Amino acid sequence: MSEQVERGSGLRGSMGVAGIVFLVIAAAAPLTSIGGALPMMIALGNGAGSPSAYLVAAVVLLLFSVGYTAMSRHMVDAGAFYAYIRRGLGAACGLGAAGLALLTYTAIQAAIYGLAAATLREVVLRYGGPELPWSGYALLLIALVGVLGYRNIELGAKVLGVLLVVEIGMILALSIAVLVRGGAHGIDTESFTPAAFLSGSPGVALMCAIASFIGFEATALYGEEARQPRRTVPLATYVAVTAIGLVYAIASWAVVLAFGDDEVTAAASADPVGLTFTAAERFLGGPASDVLRIMLVTSLFAALLAFHNAIVRYLYALARDGFGHIALGHIHIRHGSPHKASIAQTVSAVLVVGAFAVAGADPVRQLFTWLAGLATVAILILMALTSAAVVLFFRRTGLDRRWWHSRIAPVLGTGCLLLVTAMVLRNFAILVGGSWIVADILLAVVGVVFVFGAVAGRVTAGARHA
Template sequence: MSDTTTGSGPGKLRGSIGVVGIVFLVIAAAAPLTAIGGALPVMIAIGNGAGAPTAYLIAALVLLVFSVGYAAMSSHMVDTGAFYAYVAKGLGESCGLGAAGLALLTYTAIQAAVYGLAAATIQGLVVQYGGPDLPWWMWALVLIALVAVLGYRSIDLGAKVLGVLLVLEIGIILALSFGVLVKGGAAGIDFASFTPTSFFSGSPGVALMFAIASFIGFEATAIYGEEARNPRRTIPIATYAAVIVIGLVYALASWAVVLAFGSDNVSDAAAADPAGLTFAAAAQFLGGPAADVMAIMLVTSLFAALLAFHNAISRYVFALARKGAAPRALARTHPKHGSPHVGSIAQTISATVVVGVFALAGADPVLQLFTWMAGLATVSILVLMVLTSVAIIAFFARTRLDTRLWHTRIAPVLGCVGLVAVTWLVLDNFTTLIGGSELLADILLAVIALFFVAGLVVARVTRQSRADVGQHRELTPTV
């Protein structure tokens, strides 16, 4: 009996998820309501004000161009390691494991950030409705437990849960958007948000930084390749669909929020009440109950993101273990669910540890846990995507498996240039993103470099270990 069946050793993931299911997983990780209700007001207040919707469109365009080469290369490989697997295929195993280090850091950090924000949000809602004022970390532990149960089981179940939550989430966002547009906003409908003047006002670099951060998780289209139906067709379609849907939803919803207060007044409104800006718009244009529903659905949005990130991390460690770069036990699959259940358990433990460290330190779940970890994840994922862009260019130049000029040369190069430009802007504004401490910014950037170097070291050690094993077998006499 195979290891996949027994769960006793490295196996193969099982699932039958289609294009729609994968798109749900990706958009769930992007957490649209969290982006519109939480990140957008800050983006407007300290970024480029009414020009925020254009920042989302630019981010989507850069990622869409990047996705051309990404999707083209997906036709030549199906590996649950996504960015890590692409970098390894294009630039070699050492760089691949360095990229894996960045990927694990990115998803671990962003998931910890979301646990902090979700726990603080639940704490506030419970107190608001007359419940007990429990410590935020207790709510975080409840969320960790729920995610652990769903993450342990088949990806098909997780996709169904995320699908339901996502339909509700997108529904309330579209209701707000159309409510504002139908009623004409605060001062009529205008398109100032999409003009160069608005985009370049204030700090467009900060706006782009938040916009790119809102797309974290879109590589999940390839992460689930092994569990997809007809992956060579499913992955490219899901990649394009996810980027386009996320970009359009963000642009539409952010434009509606701008119109709800007026292009000339939205910056002041966001600075005065960043936490309540979107919910105030919902109360005004949809009614008070709608704002209450949106606040509750913010929790489900955050939960959907947590589950999506949990699934991504567990599959990354599964891929690494199957390649021999992590303990082999992590490559086991569940005999019934076909899920990377050991990796899922390991991810649950790591999330508990990270959240526990911040809780024991008495850190604020939003100002410190969320802000620091989200900033760390943003830079890390950008570096990872730049590496992936270079790997795609190198792969097609070396193999000549695809000779389409746009798919294998022009689009990958343009995507790489765009990502490098965005990375430079983010680094230039990184101190602002994580709260203004230059020392903390330097420490977090050092952590990113450390994880990449750690991956290179692991590659060297595992390569030497395999060489030693091979040499031992050659020297061992046969009987």
């Protein structure tokens, strides 16, 4: 690959609403949520009420999105949360947020590498392939993501688009089959009643639901590579959050109906890994279940590519603003991509995943569970800070005098996010495998990263004004 670089130029691209929505929904990895997170929500959370948790999460994020998209009309920046918080709360808080954002996406991407590698290994063995260590499959995935991430974002969007259409098609096919055949014991809407949502441990279900939306920030991350970003970014945000919420709610409702309201909790507890695939086998047949298993691998790959692109754009934005190595702010003259930031991200993925592999960690019970939990806490803090930044930004600038967009919705969104964060912290040990020692260490990492970034931002700002 030739080393052709433009310095000081912006990212290039012409993505529309559909391309950006594809990237966001790919990061959410619908099949991963329905096949992986949903059984845990049912078994440990609120049972048959789990589908309503997705709707509650979507409402909270739509409230957050009102102020977020209002501010996006006045900013076009590849730094997204970091850029918004820096503009609203100051450089120190902004750099702390940048640290949290990098931690969030690095953690969730490494977590998914573990889950994807383990899943790919299981699929290969299921069809008579060689028995190789999970780390070998992880390296293969890292290499493929690295190649696509080096190129123009539109190539990645096309790959994600194809995978996503097939993935959602399979999820909808399962949902339709269950509904048409009347589920296990008939069709009912018990899952969407307040009593069902509040049963058991709704906090566990809600934190898993929120975690399933990680990545929707990408609507603003790709602002510089979008056509008419001031129109495209807000519309893509609302479409993505609404689409993700509806797909999750309908698909999870279908899985509940496939076993019955009274029996689904026991089924999820007995076989959390195979719950969704068992439903597919019952209502679509054995071959469809096998296809779903393969599609889970492509779903995870799509999420890996989406998170790679998100991390790369954070590195690029930080370097361009003078807070990272200057090389990370270079743009490839032919691809219009931050190619050196992409290479750096690929190397960091190898180091993080490699460290767990060398330590002999389990790719799912430790790599995936620990780092996904860490990412959930970090993203909630980031969104709460962003909501606060929106309020202060509009109060100071007066650029948007609509009370709902610049005051009421952001304040309500901040309150809801803080409430969800409190629920997550109460149940955090469950999310990371039941160990409070591991939970305390991971929470300490979140705090240290934010404080370090904030201190670095204050020192840098002081030096620039000296």
